[in-house]
Amino acid sequence: MARVVYEHVTKRYGDVIAVNDLTLEIEDKEFLVLVGPSGCGKSTAIRLLAGLEPMTEGKIYIGDRLVNDVPAKDRDVAMVFQSYALYPHMSVYDNMAFGLKMRGTPKDETHRRVLEAAGALEIESLLKRKPAQLSGGQRQRVALGRAIVREPLVFLFDEPLSNLDAKLRVQTRAELSKLHQRLQTTFIYVTHDQVEAMTMASRIAVLKDGLLHQVGTPEDLYFRPDNVFVASFIGSPSMNFMPGTLKGTAEEITLDAGALQIRLPAERSRQLVPHVDTQVTIGIRPEDIHDPDFLPAHVRGYPIRARVDITEMMGNEKFLHLIIGAQPLLARVDPRTKARAGLEVGLTVDIDRLHVFDAATQAALAKIEIPE
Amino acid sequence: MGNIGRRLLRNIISEQAAAVLLIIPSLVAVGVFVYGFIGWSAVVSVSEWDTVRPDYTFVGLDNFRDLFHNFRFQIDIRNTVVFTVLFVGSCLVIGFVLASLLDRHIVGEGLFRSIYLFPMAVSFIVTGVVWRWLLAPRAGVNILSSKIGAPSLGYGWYTDPSVTYIHADSRLGEALHTIGLGFFADPNFGLPLAMISVVIAATWQMSGFVMVMYLAGLRAIPEELRDAARVDGASEMQILRNISLPLLRPVTLSAIIILGHQSLKIFDLVISMTRRGPGFATDVPALFMFETTFQGNHFSHGAGISIVMLVAVSVLVIPYLFWSLRREARL
Amino acid sequence: MTIRWSRIAIYAVLILFALIYLMPIYVLLVTGFKSFGEVRLDQMWDLPSGFHYDSFREAYWALDSNLANSFKMVIPATIFSCMLGSINGYVLTKWRFPGSDVLFFLLLYGMFIPYQSVLIPLVKTLQMLHVYGSLWGLVVTHVVYGIPITTLIFRNYYANIPTELVEAAKIDGASIFGIYRRIVFPLSLPGFVVVAIWQFTSIWNDFLFAVTVTSNPAIQPATVALNNMAGSFIVEWNVQMAGALIAALPTLVVYIVLGRFFVRGLMAGALSSS
Numbered sequence: 017m018a019r020v021v022y023e024h025v026t027k028r029y030g031d032v033i034a035v036n037d038l039t040l041e042i043e044d045k046e047f048l049v050l051v052g053p054s055g056c057g058k059s060t061a062i063r064l065l066a067g068l069e070p071m072t073e074g075k076i077y078i079g080d081r082l083v084n085d086v087p088a089k090d091r092d093v094a095m096v097f098q099s100y101a102l103y104p105h106m107s108v109y110d111n112m113a114f115g116l117k118m119r120g121t122p123k124d125e126t127h128r129r130v131l132e133a134a135g136a137l138e139i140e141s142l143l144k145r146k147p148a149q150l151s152g153g154q155r156q157r158v159a160l161g162r163a164i165v166r167e168p169l170v171f172l173f174d175e176p177l178s179n180l181d182a183k184l185r186v187q188t189r190a191e192l193s194k195l196h197q198r199l200q201t202t203f204i205y206v207t208h209d210q211v212e213a214m215t216m217a218s219r220i221a222v223l224k225d226g227l228l229h230q231v232g233t234p235e236d237l238y239f240r241p242d243n244v245f246v247a248s249f250i251g252s253p254s255m256n257f258m259p260g261t262l263k264g265t266a267e268e269i270t271l272d273a274g275a276l277q278i279r280l281p282a283e284r285s286r287q288l289v290p291h292v293d294t295q296v297t298i299g300i301r302p303e304d305i306h307d308p309d310f311l312p313a314h315v316r317g318y319p320i321r322a323r324v325d326i327t328e329m330m331g332n333e334k335f336l337h338l339i340i341g342a343q344p345l346l347a348r349v350d351p352r353t354k355a356r357a358g359l360e361v362g363l364t365v366d367i368d369r370l371h372v373f374d375a376a377t378q379a380a381l382a383k384i385e386i387p388e
Numbered sequence: 389m390g391n392i393g394r395r396l397l398r399n400i401i402s403e404q405a406a407a408v409l410l411i412i413p414s415l416v417a418v419g420v421f422v423y424g425f426i427g428w429s430a431v432v433s434v435s436e437w438d439t440v441r442p443d444y445t446f447v448g449l450d451n452f453r454d455l456f457h458n459f460r461f462q463i464d465i466r467n468t469v470v471f472t473v474l475f476v477g478s479c480l481v482i483g484f485v486l487a488s489l490l491d492r493h494i495v496g497e498g499l500f501r502s503i504y505l506f507p508m509a510v511s512f513i514v515t516g517v518v519w520r521w522l523l524a525p526r527a528g529v530n531i532l533s534s535k536i537g538a539p540s541l542g543y544g545w546y547t548d549p550s551v552t553y554i555h556a557d558s559r560l561g562e563a564l565h566t567i568g569l570g571f572f573a574d575p576n577f578g579l580p581l582a583m584i585s586v587v588i589a590a591t592w593q594m595s596g597f598v599m600v601m602y603l604a605g606l607r608a609i610p611e612e613l614r615d616a617a618r619v620d621g622a623s624e625m626q627i628l629r630n631i632s633l634p635l636l637r638p639v640t641l642s643a644i645i646i647l648g649h650q651s652l653k654i655f656d657l658v659i660s661m662t663r664r665g666p667g668f669a670t671d672v673p674a675l676f677m678f679e680t681t682f683q684g685n686h687f688s689h690g691a692g693i694s695i696v697m698l699v700a701v702s703v704l705v706i707p708y709l710f711w712s713l714r715r716e717a718r719l
Numbered sequence: 720m721t722i723r724w725s726r727i728a729i730y731a732v733l734i735l736f737a738l739i740y741l742m743p744i745y746v747l748l749v750t751g752f753k754s755f756g757e758v759r760l761d762q763m764w765d766l767p768s769g770f771h772y773d774s775f776r777e778a779y780w781a782l783d784s785n786l787a788n789s790f791k792m793v794i795p796a797t798i799f800s801c802m803l804g805s806i807n808g809y810v811l812t813k814w815r816f817p818g819s820d821v822l823f824f825l826l827l828y829g830m831f832i833p834y835q836s837v838l839i840p841l842v843k844t845l846q847m848l849h850v851y852g853s854l855w856g857l858v859v860t861h862v863v864y865g866i867p868i869t870t871l872i873f874r875n876y877y878a879n880i881p882t883e884l885v886e887a888a889k890i891d892g893a894s895i896f897g898i899y900r901r902i903v904f905p906l907s908l909p910g911f912v913v914v915a916i917w918q919f920t921s922i923w924n925d926f927l928f929a930v931t932v933t934s935n936p937a938i939q940p941a942t943v944a945l946n947n948m949a950g951s952f953i954v955e956w957n958v959q960m961a962g963a964l965i966a967a968l969p970t971l972v973v974y975i976v977l978g979r980f981f982v983r984g985l986m987a988g989a990l991s992s993s
Contacts, residue, residue, distance in 0.1 A: 088618040101616035115620035407814035422829040425837035509974035511924035527760040653833035656926040694835035705831040
């Protein structure tokens, strides 16, 4: 069993709190991604797990074992570092064999495991070379190989794709997902890139300033963000936000955003009744604003009017930079749209995909349903 | 070539000419005072100049033959080897130990570093004078132990004429004899105990330098490498042995060359601390050269010694310079 | 709690070594400040009863002209050394010409040679130039043999000045020396400090050249005078110690005040990539 549990883990550096009371349970064989902007504590969190830094408070369990006082070398985790951290004076083979050698693994066993991992990663031809003679992508594979060979309880990844070029990154993402399937071991992966998180994770944990904001599946986070930060962080281009107030009655709630007024259908009105007259932040994703001429079948729309500031042709879609009153909005619409810069156009907002957040607490007030 | 081309070429040539002109004085000076003089010394070393009046009669390699048969010179060679091995060895070990200790977020690191390094700021003469008294048999370190209630040490330090060597009738001596290296079991290949005092003084002076070099080397190793090793399962000791030390090889090499070439020509320290010592126990080629040339007026012999010293240093230094400059070019 | 113990052990070792390194200074100071009556070999480690200056007075009286000689020699030598090193370093880094690397190699070799191998010709040459036995002879000697190390330090320093600066000046029409005067020299201050400190220390501490080139005790620098004093049977050992301290003082003061730059010179001399 290799589930990982963080229990009220805090890490302080003097006055700075890097990780703030983190409680998180990671299931065995999960692919959990820790995501957040720089400085949110995600790297610190896995370094605490690896034993590279001591905790200020809290407990960490690997499997069922409390590892607070266990030194890094005995925790049986493997880590892939952002800059790979390959030992420059050793060959690829020795790099991969190093961990096994330090634990006294017999030579033939080591040899077998290294060759197996090298084969799986297609780096057998590189075994005699030194890291300086390898390309970035090759080095990354060696770093992976070094981790795989250890057959650890948990794999840790600290932004391993940041040093790769875009094309290699896409390719490696897929390979990492496949690797995870094959190895059937817990992966804990740190990145600042929400695309990596969304594409690879079984669950995502969003952190900011040392605090855990939400943990859930990619669908959870995309459709049902707990607060404004998660809503803005997940999804690219990010969600549009407008300030407004809730007006109306149980029968019909209106989102009053000044120049924009949206009446909500019955079920959602009922959800929001307790919060009438509250200041809210309304969220709508660019992909949920449609050109009415090209409205997808399932969408329940609400008409709005806006002026188009500029358009950007993306090929498979068009970005419309809109202004309503003084409020800017971004919409992603069908590329055949007739909207042009300077025109006033009519658009349809997917009423089932509107998000409402309390302006003061930033928390979600009523969540939408995840589509089948 | 058009006008512009010609002007450009002239500019380039005049630039380069100006560059050469600016450094010509230095080049000439070094050319004469280093290379010219070395040649001159070489000429003297194969001459018959034995008195105050120069005499450049060519005598081939006679002087060198005499030198290597000279009892004092043979001892000098032995002493130099012993001194070099002990001095370089202790500096490397102490320098490395201090550097690896200091590399651990030590409060007052700057102060410790300054203390270990300050002997380098002082002349070898000062060092020699002080340590002569610190290691004097009836004073200094010998009586220090009595301060803490223990009996005084009775070491002779640099007054001790004895030489430890492998005796021919010992087990090791006989083993050497069977593989044809029996001549090693001789005082000529032994360790003059008095030399240890000089080693102590010299190590005191120079180990700070090695420490600084190792500290810089250790700091150049990215912490991520050590983190990776920790996660891989290595203890701190294993990290030191398998990661840090191998990566410090260039530093070790530089230290060996720099200390080594200094120990081959050591003079100031010996002349102020022990001079030639009992039975030439602390005599060194540089001292021999100085006495024989400026006090005995045997210029040709002195030049001979200096050429031998030069060759020894060159064997050490020239490959190192090649290696070092090529490394720089590659970086 | 095992972690705490290893920290304590580390500090213990460091402090122990620090005491060993400071031991000679302790003895020097303690001996120097003792009155003549208190000075006894078997009481070497005892603290003096107060601050007595007898030893220092005697030592200073014996050494004062030699100290002056040292200063008179070291200061011009250092200045000329620095200037030459700077120009050479500048030319070798910013104005590459065919063979400049070979020249640099040949220059560096001069740094490592045992000076015994040039002593005899040096003496003869200085005699020919009529500067043998004078402080100027020593100055010339130190300036010439200091060229390799000063050039090396400046070369490493100038390698860090972007070549674009020089190229921009070239395009603006400046001559090779003009660029030096207007751009490179003003940026050289840290380099000069490092080289000056290094040369000051090396030249002040030198013995071999000093004892070879000067023979008259009135002209000799402090290191030679100290050695003579230490070798004599007349001078009391406490005066020798006081003399050693006085002779070491200038370079020690430089080290204490400007130690940072001293280390930089050290590292450059070690040819390790900075």
